[in-house]
Amino acid sequence: MKIGIASDHRGYLLKEKLIDYLCADHEVIDFGTTSEQAVDYPDYAFLLGQAVSSHQVDRGIAICGSGIGISIACNKVKGVRASKVDSIQDVQMTRKDNDANIICLSENTSLKWAKRYVDTFLHTPFSNEVRHQKRIQKIKDYEEGHYVR
Numbered sequence: 001m002k003i004g005i006a007s008d009h010r011g012y013l014l015k016e017k018l019i020d021y022l023c024a025d026h027e028v029i030d031f032g033t034t035s036e037q038a039v040d041y042p043d044y045a046f047l048l049g050q051a052v053s054s055h056q057v058d059r060g061i062a063i064c065g066s067g068i069g070i071s072i073a074c075n076k077v078k079g080v081r082a083s084k085v086d087s088i089q090d091v092q093m094t095r096k097d098n099d100a101n102i103i104c105l106s107e108n109t110s111l112k113w114a115k116r117y118v119d120t121f122l123h124t125p126f127s128n129e130v131r132h133q134k135r136i137q138k139i140k141d142y143e144e145g146h147y148v149r
Helices: 012-022 041-053 068-074 088-096 111-123 130-144
Strands: 002-007 027-030 059-064 082-084 102-106
Touching (some): 002 012, 002 041, 012 111, 041 068, 059 111, 068 082, 102 111
16 A cells, blocks of 8 residues: 655654554655654645545545644645544544545654554545445535535
């Protein structure tokens, strides 16, 4: 699987550790940032989001101070379904129900838990249940300007 990963300066150290972890089994593309020098998270969220949306990568991982800002920015990219996660259950549900293609983490996520979240994210399939397909299609329709309630 080809994984994209991005962070702002606050998520940089966790990003680097996750890259080392993921490279053993996956191709990883790092969309930045490249240091702990202050940057704006939307710049990196948009790069990652565009890579996911265009299928340059299969899935994405985004990290910022809280995980919230980068999640909001990622979700501005058409075709992205990013979810800020804080538990294994969050990760499982966002994959099974929402077919999330990016998970977003806080810089304060321990490496132990970040690895667990990432592994769960990469190995949990979308349920493909009709009710979830329908809801995702509504999101896609809205993005295209064709939403009908």
